[in-house]
Amino acid sequence: MGKKIVVLPCSGIGKAFGEISRQAVYSLAEDLRPEDVITTCLARLMIDDPESKALVKDNIVITVDGCAQGCARKNVEATGQQVDHAVRVIDIFKQHKDLKAQGVLELGEPGFKLAQILAENLKDEVDCLIKKG
Numbered sequence: 001m002g003k004k005i006v007v008l009p010c011s012g013i014g015k016a017f018g019e020i021s022r023q024a025v026y027s028l029a030e031d032l033r034p035e036d037v038i039t040t041c042l043a044r045l046m047i048d049d050p051e052s053k054a055l056v057k058d059n060i061v062i063t064v065d066g067c068a069q070g071c072a073r074k075n076v077e078a079t080g081q082q083v084d085h086a087v088r089v090i091d092i093f094k095q096h097k098d099l100k101a102q103g104v105l106e107l108g109e110p111g112f113k114l115a116q117i118l119a120e121n122l123k124d125e126v127d128c129l130i131k132k133g
């Protein structure tokens with residue numbers, strides 16, 4: 001497959017759900033599917049960086065937002081592209097309410113577990129998108 005899967009977490013600074021989205025994407029891109037997944041900094045897309053815009057234009061895109069604001073998805077859409085799949089940490093949390101992050105700087109064991117569950121879900125989605133080609 002020529003195309004990569006670009007997975008973009010929101011920037012969610014100061015929010016535990018945003019931190020969970022980033023941790024899940026790092027785990028996906030570095031450990032679970034390093035050969036298929038790439039990520040980039042959302043801020044580069046927000047400043048119209050040509051390389052980042054080409055990345056989302058030429059590849060399959062998944063966004064991972066912390067909350068309903070959907071900042072990562074909206075920033076991709078602002079470039080004129082539609083995302084192939086959009087995930088929100090808040091929706092995963094609703095299915096695992098026992099896994100409440102302790103704080104932003106230190107997610108703690110529950111928050112870390114939630115990030116791992118999200119990373120595994122993303123891995124399944126990546127595999128599915130790869131199969132579809």
Ligand code: SF4
Pocket residue numbers: 010011012013015017018065066067068069070071072
């Ligand atoms: S989607 Fe929510 S958590 Fe993420 S950057 Fe936007 S407001 Fe923050």
